[in-house]
Amino acid sequence: MEWTLITILGPILFAVVLVWAMLNNRRSRAEKQRTEDATRIRREQEDRDQKAREIADGPA
Numbered sequence: 871m872e873w874t875l876i877t878i879l880g881p882i883l884f885a886v887v888l889v890w891a892m893l894n895n896r897r898s899r900a901e902k903q904r905t906e907d908a909t910r911i912r913r914e915q916e917d918r919d920q921k922a923r924e925i926a927d928g929p930a
Contacts, residue, residue, distance in 0.1 A: 897905075
C-alpha cells in the first residue's frame with residue numbers, strides 16, 4: 871500500500887514542482903527587452919572602441 875502511494879504520488883508531485891519552477895522562472899517581456907537593449911548598446915560600444923583602436927594604431 872505504501873509503495874503504491876509513493877510510486878503514484880512521487881512522479882505526480884515531481885511534475886507539479888517542475889511545472890511550478892518553470893512558470894516562476896520565466897522572464898517578462900520588459901526584462902527580455904531590457905536585456906536585448908543592453909546587449910545592443912554594449913556591442914555598439916565595443917565596435918566603436920575597436921574602430922578607435924584601429925585608427926590609433928594606423929596602417930600596419
